[in-house]
Amino acid sequence: MKRIWNFIMVKGSKHKQHIIALAALLFFIYIGYEYYFKFSYILMNPNILKEVVLSYGNFSILVFILMQILQVVAFFIPGEFIQVAGGYIFGAYLGGIISLVGITLGSLMVYFIANNYGKPFVDKLILKKEVKFFKKILEVGSKKVVIFMFYLIPGIPKDALTYICGVSNISLKDFFIYSTIGRIPCIFISSYFGEKIYAKDLTSLIIIGIIMSILFVLGIFKGNIIIKNMVRKRKIY
Template identity: 80%
Template structure:
């Protein structure tokens, strides 16, 4: 009996990376179905979402932090609405703080998973082309500045990028500091936007909405170009 157990144990250790990958993918699939597709109507209606979150009373903050963590780990779930919902539910400042805590914890969790179980996990979750592109960009100049810019510029898939950071030679400390600082403006702007929706301040809602939309579109179409230009400048020296 002990021989059989030892044999099974060796195989589990040998293939632990693939077991982790399969378990992670199954978990993400379940989360995506259960909390995004099945309950998408809740995420799309701020009033219903607020009612659900506040129904947990003293644990409502914890529930919202968990929602943010899930959104970061399951990076295919859009996170912008949840950030806006933070301001709608808790107010601009407190909502921003709570979102920042949840997103930071989720990002650190993703970094640790990716860093420990490496390429198989990242390549399963993302296209190889995307992985190569992000890793190439992370080799540009100071990694601290590049990480900061990536997480600062709107429109760049930050949660997916977190997985790539985990398989790069970026230290946990640098990732934590510069990704968090880069996220702060976007998180608090989104939270402030949510507060203005709740207070029916439509002038501010329209103004912030237009600015956010312009920056988001700019980030989608010009964000990578900015980073590529940084690459070219490095090659010149």
Template identity: 50%
Template sequence: MIKNVILKFIEFLKSGFKKVLQYKKCTIFAIFIFVFILISYKYYQYSYIVKDPSELKRVILTYGNYSILAFLIMQVIQVVVFFIPGEIIQIAGGYIFGTFLGGIISTIGISIGSLLVYYISRYLGRDFVKSMISKNKFKFFQKILKASAQVHMIFLLYLVPGIPKDALAYICGVSDVPVKKFIIFSTLGRLPGIFISTYFGNQMEIGQMSTLIVIAVVMVMLFLIGTLKGEKILKKITKKRH
């Protein structure tokens, strides 16, 4: 009797596993959406910690020897759940670990997150990315990447402040951009912004108010230029190449 029940249960598991494999893409999509929504909810629930560098430092350092790993995972999550402000996390990295180490950890975390996003979007396809990104942004970046030397444009897209860089990683995943070039040039484009942010965070921790004011003014100006004029600048560069 018990043996028959166990055998039936094993058969049930086997048939269930076969169905999961049969609808693998749908299953992965459902899992991704569930995790995305869960992390989004948790972020809004605890966003006050993320926005307070001293509180975030306290939380991260409670992990002791694993504090670097905890921050690295946070940085990866920030890239995947792209509406979480990356600059805040990078500033926190400088506040907690200093300019250099904070910048290195952020760069590694962002690169891992970007690689993960690239492969997720490549596997789940164009319709998935369109459901995640606004139609206008999707069309604009696809057009830019197709109409120009991709390597140069990837670098510029990630260099210009105000461009939604983490959302862009999803679009690159369904473009013709090879993964190696994507990681190399997106990372190079991000480096100045990452280290400016971590330096800002480090100066916050030290309390250098005059330096903070200068950096903040420059960062805000660059961000506004990138947000208001970034797309026009990129369009002009693309036209000059053709």
């Protein structure tokens, strides 16, 4: 019996990364089903979400931070709805700060997971083609500038990128500083948008909506063009 146990332990240690990756995938599937597909009507309805969050009283801020952390870790859940909800529930300033805290903590957690359990873990979560592309881009020019620009430009899947940063040769310090700074504008704009929804300020909503839509489209198309040009110049792409 002891020999069998030792054999299992040895085999288990050899496949530790794969076991952890599989467990994480199952966890994400569960989270995605329970908190997105099953309760998506809550996430997309600010009135219901506000009622649910504030029902926790003194712990409502903590609950909202945990929601942001879960959204970053389970990166396929759209974060914009929750960021907008932060402004709707707590106001633009406080909501933005709470969202920033939750998103930063979630990003650090993701970086730690990816950095410790490495490539097999990330390859099972994200297409290998995307991992390869982003890692090459991160090798172009100053990593600090590249990280900042990736997190600043709207339309780029920032939470998925966090996993890739964790398996790249980027220090935790640089990742923390430049990804956080890059996220700040979009987080507070989303929070401000949420506050204006609560105030029913239709004029501001239209103006912000148009501006953010334009920036989002430009980020998707022009952002990719800039990235490809950077790659071509370094003969990586």
